Amino acid sequence: MVELANMPWLSHETAQGYRLVNSKFPPISLFDDVASTDEFELLYALQARTNPRLQNEVGQLEFIPLKDIPFGIVGCSYATAPFTHVNPHGSRFSAGHFGVLYIANTMATAIAEVKYHQQRYWEKVEQLNFERFVLRGVRITFKQAGMQDLTGLPPNHPIYHATDYSSAQALGQRAHEQQHIGFKYHSVRHAHHHCWALFTPKTITACIQSAHYEMIWDGEEITSVNKLSRAV
Numbered sequence: 001m002v003e004l005a006n007m008p009w010l011s012h013e014t015a016q017g018y019r020l021v022n023s024k025f026p027p028i029s030l031f032d033d034v035a036s037t038d039e040f041e042l043l044y045a046l047q048a049r050t051n052p053r054l055q056n057e058v059g060q061l062e063f064i065p066l067k068d069i070p071f072g073i074v075g076c077s078y079a080t081a082p083f084t085h086v087n088p089h090g091s092r093f094s095a096g097h098f099g100v101l102y103i104a105n106t107m108a109t110a111i112a113e114v115k116y117h118q119q120r121y122w123e124k125v126e127q128l129n130f131e132r133f134v135l136r137g138v139r140i141t142f143k144q145a146g147m148q149d150l151t152g153l154p155p156n157h158p159i160y161h162a163t164d165y166s167s168a169q170a171l172g173q174r175a176h177e178q179q180h181i182g183f184k185y186h187s188v189r190h191a192h193h194h195c196w197a198l199f200t201p202k203t204i205t206a207c208i209q210s211a212h213y214e215m216i217w218d219g220e221e222i223t224s225v226n227k228l229s230r231a232v
Contacts, residue, residue, distance in 0.1 A: 001167075001170075001171075002150070002153065002157075002159065002167075002171050004148065004171070004174060004175060004178065004180070007148040007149060007150060007152075008148065008149045008152065009146070009147070009148055009149070010144040010145065010146075010147045010148065010149050010184060011144060011145070012143065012144065012145040013144055014141060014142070014143055014144070014205070015141070015142055015143075015144050015196070016139065016140065016141050016142075017103035017104055017105055017106075017110075017139075017140050017142075017195075017196060018103065018104050018105075018106060018107045018109070018110040018137060018138065018139055018140070018210070019078070019101075019102065019103055019104065019110055019137070019138045019140055020110045020111065020114045020135040020136070020137055020138070020213065021078065021081075021135065021136050021138060022133070022134075022135060022136075023134040023135055023136040023212060024133075024134070027075070027077040027078060027081075028057050028058055028059075028077040028080070028081060029077065030043065030044065030047065030054075030057070030058055030077075031058075031069065031071070031076040031077040031080050032075070032076050032077050034071055034072075035071050035072040036071050036072070037066045037067060037069070037071065039071070040066065040069070040071060041066070044058070058084060059081065059083075059084025059085040059086075060084055060085075060086065061084060063083055063084055063086055063098060063099055064080070064083040064084060064099070064200075064201075067202075068083075068200045068201060068202040069201060069202070070201055070202055070203075070204050070205070073204060073205055073206055073207070074206045074207060074208055075138065075206060075207030075208055075209065076207070077207075078138050078140070078207035078209075079101065079140070079201035079204040079207050080201055082099045082100060082101045082102075082201075083098075083099035083101070083200075083201060084099070085099070086098060086099040087099075090165065090169065091165070092159075092165050092168045092169070092172070092188075092197070093165075093168050093169060093171065093172030093175070093183070093197045093199075094169060094172050094173075094176070095169045095172075095173065097173075098176050098199070100172065100197050100198065100199060101182075101197070101198040101201060101204075102195055102196070102197055102198075103140050103142070103195060103196045103197075103198065104187065104190075104193070104194075104195050105187075105193050105194050105195065105196075106190075106193060107137060107210070107211075108190065108193075109187050109189075109190040109193040109194075109195065110137070111213065111225055112187070112189040112190035113187065113188075113189045113190065113195065114135065114215075115189075115215065115222055115225060116189045118133070118215060118217075118222060119221060119222050122217045122222070128217070128219060129218070129219040130216075130217065130218060130219060131216075131217040132214055132215070132216055132217070133214065133215055133217075134212055134213070134214050134228065135212065135213045135214070135215065136209060136210075136212055137209070137210035137211045137212065137213060138207050138208065138209055138210060139206075139207070139208045139209075139210045140204060140206070140207050140208075141204070141205045141206040141207075141208075142196075142198070142203045142204045142205060143203040143205065144184070144196075144203075145181075145203070146180075146181040146182075146203070147180075147181050147182045147183060147184060147196065147198075147203075148175075148180065148182075148183055148184070149183075149184045150183050150184060150185040150186075151184055151185060151186055151194055153185075153186075155186050155188075155191075159171055159185070160185075160186055160188055162188055172197070172199075175199060176199050179199075179200075180199055181198065181199060181200055181202075181203060182196055182197050182198040182199050182200070182203075183196065183197045184196050185197065211227050211228070211229050212227070212228040212229045213225055213226065213227055213228060214226050214228055
């Protein structure tokens, strides 16, 4: 078992990474329309009276303290969405009870990570001979202070198991309960690269939309990944 107390802390340097999100889900404008918690609470209360879809758009606010939302930054909705729209099936560091924002150190790493999970998803869809899905790239800038570095653990450590997430989820659960900010860890899908797992968006300073990409499913596998537009 990994002892969090023995894991080194990252420096105060600002880091930059990349993420791919499904382009069919637009950013949640409500998070980007305000600059403070007070403004959000007022606007949310007003819109809730007239917008019956607001709950679906904003997600489950109880999953994140409003004080942790970085209101006023560029692309606040990108920073917030993983915490208010939690994947019930879980992820590497969460069993599905809380959200985690995953960031890759390069766009190629983000593509490798997303391609793997999309491959697993489409394999379960029966009699689907072709699918094209578009993803939106996001460039994220954030502060590493308060995060812990797991890259000192070897790639064959149980938290890096390719399919069994139980060790990593147990570690993530402890970190979440102790209100840790996040981890830096080895990318499992892109050798010699790394990712970050953030348990809160409060250290994010900007999320800027980048290029769009398409992935093509041919009924058996994802055969190609194509860039559709230039990065900003």
